[in-house]
Amino acid sequence: MEAMSTAAPRGPSSAHPMRRAWLSLFAVALGILVVQLDGTVVSIANPAIAADLRADLSQIAWVTTAYLLVLAGLLIPAGNVADRIGHKKAFLIGIAGFSIASLLCGLAWSVEFLIAARVLQGVFAALLGPAGVAVIRTVFPPEKLGMGFGVFGAVSALALAGGPVLGGLMVEYATWHWAFFINLPFGVVAVLVALAVIPSVRPSARARLDLPGAFTLTLAMVSIVWAINGVAEHGWTSARTLGFLAAGLVLIGVFAVIENKRKHPMVPLSLFRNRSFTAGSVLLAATMFGFFAILFYLTFFLQSVLAKSAIEAAVAILPLTAVFVVASPLAGWISTRFGSRLALLLGAALTALALFLFSGIETSSDQLSLLPAFLIAGLGAGLMMVPAIEAIVGSVPEDKAGVASGVQQSTQQLGSTLGIAVFGALLSQVVSDRFRPNLAGALGEGDSALAAELAGNPDVGQAVTLGFPPSARAEVGDLLGSDDPGVLAAITSAAHRTFVEGLHDVFLIAAGVTVLAGFLALLVRRAPGQVVDNAPDQESEGELR
Template sequence: MSSQTPVAEAIPDIPIPEPRRGLRGHPWLTLFSVAIGVMMVALDGTIVAIANPAIQQDLGATLADVQWITNGYLLALAVALITAGKLGDRFGHRQTFLIGVVGFALASGAIGLSSEVSLVIVFRVLQGLFGALLMPAALGLLRATFPAEKLNMAIGIWGMVIGASTAGGPIVGGLLVEHVNWQSVFFINVPVGVVALLLGLVILKDHRAKNAPRSFDIPGIVLLSGAMFCLIWALIKAGEWGWGDGKTWGFLIGSIVLFVLFGILETKVREPLIPLRMFRSVPLTAGTVLMVLMAFAFMGGLFFVTFYLQNVHGMSPVDSGLHLLPLTGMMIVGSPLAGAMITKFGPRVPLVGGMVLTAVAMYGMSTLDTGTGTGAMSLWFALLGLGLAPVMVGATEVIVGNAPMELSGVAGGLQQAAMQVGGSLGTAVLGAVMASRVDHKLPGNWDGAHLPPVPQAQLDKAADAVAVGISPVPKGTPAPIAEKITAVAHDTFISGMGLAFTVACGVAVVAAAVAIFTKRGVNAEAGAGVGHI
């Protein structure tokens, strides 16, 4: 099939969306409507990190409580994404999207009204569950509404919204916490949710494929949810427990066992949650792996950038967010351009090129040190945004575009789940790389600076602080010694961060190789099945 042949023309079962009159079902208005809802979910992935210290102080929360405020949301989102996509395929993506918007906004308002940290955690979990309903439904609506030749552009803008919202979270959160209060971080979702609901009611049109699923694979949902929970939980807790700890390996092994049982089950049920024949499509499988690797390098690397800017360079949360604007800006500019390039040339070349640029940016970021100026930082951040843009767009189109229409929700959930797994894996693995490097380097750097010797237990505690760029200077330490400790801490952190970015660079190179196996979605459907793609 020619690269210029629209996907819908090759499949007689899929009606080509006709030009719309009026608001309902209008493609670009549909994109605008779902983008508002998606913005809420993406923003909340990073905005709350800025509010956590204020929540901890106001509600008297423990460190474990604060961790659950973040982890509860991420766990619920990751565990429920694929099941939520299936719900959209079964009951319609419009209905699923609107329920997700309403639930997310109500949960956000409830968090702002909460006076106990336990309630904040409960409603954060609900936020994650409703966000999981919303995200795959948004992709399903775009897939069904846009003609094939314009789908890449639509996904490009959709990716731009996610990238800008994710990177803009620290800026928005910092401004709200500094000038209003921590509750405003959540209350802001209520009017946004109302706007998204009203637009959705007026604009969104329900689309259902002829072969939409009519039943639910309940055992499959239970097994997949359990497997995802064990995997994400192990990755979240690995830094605290240690990679050699029995609890970490227990959850990882449990995850593998549940995934295997899920795979066996899916070959036997009539309407599986994820038809495994989807993965006979080499492009779809490559797109999923690519999304995991991209998120590994991007989110794992970005995790250290915030510590570098705030703890090494001493920036405020707002200032650090502003320093990331080159990254955000290039994603905003690059995503629609990437969509246009992918439409014209197909996804393979932009995806390979994007991951090569990402690898170069990661290598450049491995050279950052305590004296690096704003100009050099901005160069590497901008290059990273330029590299990520085509991957966010292209990998999404490859996954969703190579899945059958009746499984577009599942494909959207798979895309988002791949991002969550990759991000969690990147943060955990690169965090372990950082911790190992700090443990190895700190004693030698401490002795080399001729600092007073300290007990091993105290040095181990200092290493935990150094791993996030904090200088472990005890109160009352004379200024000359404090300066030496700070220099040692920052140099050691920089060494660990450089190694972590080098690993991320290697992962990006592997991802570039995987991208070679991607191609434009052809949606081989009824009769032939996905296996013949």
């Protein structure tokens, strides 16, 4: 493969490469912030969207599902496109297109139009994300790359922290349309800054796009994500879930055969012989698997068991995300100074400790009692995520940075999706096994028939897996035709107890997965200041790290 040719940077910043690197990171951070804020803000706005556009539950679910499926399917192919057309050009197209699609979302007059605009958002987000990370990989020298990714991780954490609060404020004090319009000023500034400061790098000799590989991998990722997303409704053993999972795995096998025969594959399979790349991918998936066990299910605990509003729950989780913001640059510094392995091991140990502390949660736990675990979890996740990203993207040559970052973001999304689905299935099983005896104990022997009736009601069971929020108590009262406070209090107590027992299992399993991930950190090899100079598919196995 021909060496990359770099156009000389123009402008006054050419004499200050690190100033240009940090300004480029600022432009990328703005673009990535737009995408990540969009995901959390829209989730808060969904009820208002459904009411205004008169959408039913399945339609409003597609507002999110359509976006996620397109994003999952296109991340890796889009990363490959970014490598071929240039990372700066791909980033600019991605952020400009995402901003225009956001405008269309905000102007939507029907749910069908909104879903179509969300599909368009997903297309450009898939290009923006890998291109942005590839820009960071290109502009930072190897010895500073950890710090660059550390600041990038802090921006991601900031979006995670601020998104729910921002979404709640806009829905309460403006309209749902602003959940999309808010993207426009960020997008415009990101484009202007990127045009001025991101250096233009001419890609290496362009080969034809691997269309068979791209098409096959897109179908494979969509099949797998579609299967996992449907687990809560259909179960792991349903024909639908098993069928789509099997189809996805078969397509991945077909993709591997296609790539092995291509002269210029979209994803060189030799990348996976690089053990830092492979271990980093698994570590990142495991990090998101455990992190979303905390973020997703503790949100339900706060809103359902502690009866906090959406904004109050977001504020309650701020200690976790605030520490994550601080931990990400710290992880970059540790990786740069001591290597990625140490940061990963510390992160895995702290995350496992936090999950173990969360496994002791009770219905009587309050926000203050959860604070130490929140702080430790934020520190641990930050220390794990940043060096895992660096292990993936930093261990490949610059002309493969786009596709490597596509792999990184795909594994990140799969890890979080899989975590929610696996733990959701576990909670459903706990409810199935324990809700009836807990309910019978709370109601007393004289109400065993009522306990059997409620435990066998699928709607009630579903409410228990979501923590049995205050609205569920009212719905059960309507179902029973009774507003007896004693009976309703007993049902609520049994439901909350069952949900918390399920959380014990969720957090213990997540802690175990994190401990196993910690051992994978021993496989990551990254000497500070060293990168592979040649493309992995041209190196011998002995030269790969």
